[in-house]
Amino acid sequence: MLVAGLAVQVLIAKILRLCWIVLWRPYAMIKSFEKQGIRGPSYSILHGTLPEMKSLLKAANETVLDTTCNDIAPRVQPHYCRWSAEYGEVFLFWRGVQPAIRIADPKLAKQILSDKSGAYAQPQFDHRLLSFAGNGVGQLNGPDWVRHRSILTPAFTKDKLKLMAKRMAACTMDMADDWKRRARTADHHQCITIEMSEEFKKLTCDIITHTAFGSNHVEGGEVFKAQDELIHHCIATMADLYIPGSRFLPTPSNRQMWKMENKVNSSLRRLIQGRLESAQAKGDSDGCYGDDVLGLLVEASKTTNKSLKLTMGEIIDECKQFFFSGHETTAKLLTWTIFLLSLHQEWQERLREEVLTECGTGTPDADMVPKLKLMNMVILETLRLYCPVLETLKETSKATNLGDFLIPKGVFITIQLVQLHRSREYWGEDANDFNPLRFRNGVSQAAKHPNAFLSFGMGPRTCLGQNFAMLEVKLVLSLLLQRFSFLLSPEYKHAPANYLTMEPQYGVPTAVKLLPSE
Numbered sequence: 001m002l003v004a005g006l007a008v009q010v011l012i013a014k015i016l017r018l019c020w021i022v023l024w025r026p027y028a029m030i031k032s033f034e035k036q037g038i039r040g041p042s043y044s045i046l047h048g049t050l051p052e053m054k055s056l057l058k059a060a061n062e063t064v065l066d067t068t069c070n071d072i073a074p075r076v077q078p079h080y081c082r083w084s085a086e087y088g089e090v091f092l093f094w095r096g097v098q099p100a101i102r103i104a105d106p107k108l109a110k111q112i113l114s115d116k117s118g119a120y121a122q123p124q125f126d127h128r129l130l131s132f133a134g135n136g137v138g139q140l141n142g143p144d145w146v147r148h149r150s151i152l153t154p155a156f157t158k159d160k161l162k163l164m165a166k167r168m169a170a171c172t173m174d175m176a177d178d179w180k181r182r183a184r185t186a187d188h189h190q191c192i193t194i195e196m197s198e199e200f201k202k203l204t205c206d207i208i209t210h211t212a213f214g215s216n217h218v219e220g221g222e223v224f225k226a227q228d229e230l231i232h233h234c235i236a237t238m239a240d241l242y243i244p245g246s247r248f249l250p251t252p253s254n255r256q257m258w259k260m261e262n263k264v265n266s267s268l269r270r271l272i273q274g275r276l277e278s279a280q281a282k283g284d285s286d287g288c289y290g291d292d293v294l295g296l297l298v299e300a301s302k303t304t305n306k307s308l309k310l311t312m313g314e315i316i317d318e319c320k321q322f323f324f325s326g327h328e329t330t331a332k333l334l335t336w337t338i339f340l341l342s343l344h345q346e347w348q349e350r351l352r353e354e355v356l357t358e359c360g361t362g363t364p365d366a367d368m369v370p371k372l373k374l375m376n377m378v379i380l381e382t383l384r385l386y387c388p389v390l391e392t393l394k395e396t397s398k399a400t401n402l403g404d405f406l407i408p409k410g411v412f413i414t415i416q417l418v419q420l421h422r423s424r425e426y427w428g429e430d431a432n433d434f435n436p437l438r439f440r441n442g443v444s445q446a447a448k449h450p451n452a453f454l455s456f457g458m459g460p461r462t463c464l465g466q467n468f469a470m471l472e473v474k475l476v477l478s479l480l481l482q483r484f485s486f487l488l489s490p491e492y493k494h495a496p497a498n499y500l501t502m503e504p505q506y507g508v509p510t511a512v513k514l515l516p517s518e
């Protein structure tokens, strides 16, 4: 009787909690936001505003834009465009039962991103994201985040980047040599058609594998291949409603995910173990575990300093995170830069001239890169118009004042970069035009507000790999512009899409021609 009574009590408590999450909290939250003038699309029980978002995205994905149109927000985030037109700049929407508000204002963005009190934390994502992205520095909060960030920061010092530049250039030369071979055997004026997004994905995978795993890049490449499969499997289910606990059910999809996750984790464990053993075999107990990122992480597992120590599980998570954050984003930036340079031939010519003047025809290195001023402007303009990361997400860890609003605890705040980067108020009437010269006096002077450009975020959680990404993109572009010219293929369909990063839905088929000097 006692056990049955307890069971009934637990059941009632669970039902009440469910009612609170699904009904009462949304109702109270909507009322509290309404009082502050924040409205939004209607909440539907359990699903929130996901159904409307999914149907708007589905319709948008069936459209194709004019190739010269940079006004891409209605295609990549049609739900935000619809809701901001109806409810104003700041509005409330629902990711299932999770309340979220959207902002696209640089002053509010600055307040959130420069906060050091922990009021705007990294949201705790569902298991699908953690399984492929890793519960690494980008997902952690509080002292764990401080520890991981201090361990990883030295991976991106000037000296380390110089070393990495050599590996980046070598990987790019392999790709360029392959293009050259294909162009030389092509019967059509040494011109071949290459789908840029796939090609750059392979290249950035190669680069990140070499920089992460150094001499173990072959085994590392296999791990990342398995992780890539896992990423694609998980992304396919991301827009579905996530029911807490459902990850433990042995559904076919979950079973496949567990298998892939196990493969990634056990291979990474073997690699880490291998590093430890080879340092031991050399009698190197103080550890020279390698000058790559894995070496740095393994070293952190051996230290006696608790504030700089990592466990095996944490190293695995950081390796996954390094791959996840480091290659898709950079691949997309390269793809969209080549797209814009193919459309704007005059800029392609200007950049080629700059590369030949500053670097000659030899292999550019990390010291030459800062001299490429025009290239820097073109990359920034690409980041503004086709930002690989479309939005930055935070979660309030306590009731917090944001501008004139009081945001309760547990609300997601999404900073919509796509909209912020093309706000006429801050960027002027030509906000949707490709105009790299707007960056001639630097990022902070390019718009009417210094924080209207947030491709890499800002403040304490600013992108850790920003210098790595910029160096990589500049080196790759320099090496390619020295050898090839680019023109959009007539098959190209302009269809930027939100696929976790800004993806060209039908790729970017490009006519690549060997320069006469080659």
Ligand code: HEM
Pocket (backbone or CB within 6 Å): 113, 137, 138, 139, 149, 321, 322, 325, 326, 327, 329, 330, 333, 387, 388, 389, 392, 393, 454, 455, 456, 457, 458, 460, 461, 462, 463, 464, 465, 466, 468, 469
């Ligand atoms: C074009 C390329 C890239 C873009 C546009 C980009 C953008 C971003 C953005 C917007 C954030 C989030 C800031 C926030 O949450 O407030 C971020 C964080 C991060 N990025 Fe990048 N990123 C790029 C490349 C890279 C690369 C190449 C790496 C590593 C090799 C990297 C590693 C990270 C890490 C570790 C974080 C988390 C930092 C933290 O929370 O402390 N990123 N990035």
